[in-house]
Amino acid sequence: MDVQKQKKLEAAGWKIGNAEDFLELNQVESSFIALKIALSQHLKTRRQSLRLTQKEFAGMIHSSQSRVAKMEAGDPGVSLDLLVKSLLTLKTSQEDIEKMLP
Amino acid sequence: MDVQKQKKLEAAGWKIGNAEDFLELNQVESSFIALKIALSQHLKTRRQSLRLTQKEFAGMIHSSQSRVAKMEAGDPGVSLDLLVKSLLTLKTSQEDIEKMLP
DNA sequence: CTCCAGAATATCAAATACGAAATAAACGAA
């Protein structure tokens, strides 16, 4: 990356080529994880309030019980996509989800 | 699935074993797509307002220009995870900028 | 205690998303 672009980025608030960008990454990463955990807890609460077993809910989203368990456990190997689709299936309004997203 | 569980699901608002569940799926799917498109447009607008090229922004999220283009185009092959991490990267930096301002 | 439904955990191959690279297209400035 050339000097021109470095200055452009720095003007926008970024330091590059040193420790700052990975601190920045960690911050993004931790916010992201926090978001997923919030969604997974919301999911578990909602499923339980509907008196559904993990197996039953898995059938609704065409997935498996084990995957539902991982979702609710905040397993890092579960995508946001699956979490959000699950919440949408539970008739969580799109507006509610958007509020939780950045 | 036995009758007990069918009634349980129906009580929760679902019809099963017929066309309704895939209509439900389509509804979830379309809401999901709408959400991704909304996020991708937000991302594009935000990047442009920061006067960053796709290539520069790709470097910030350790991705590639082509993937940024796909993100902004609402390509179905782009995950929510990547979209949200991208938005977090921009927003976090926005906060940093605001801190630096008088 | 035993039994059993519900939930957690481990493993696997198939599907999908990934970054990278190359190329084409779009657009403006010289």
Add this chain to the structure above:
DNA sequence: TTCGTTTATTTCGTATTTGATATTCTGGAG
């Protein structure tokens, strides 16, 4: 027009996520 920059599109090998299955753990009822 030509040239340089930005964005869109395609391809490819790799990495991650997936549903499914099996197994284990947990807790409550009998």
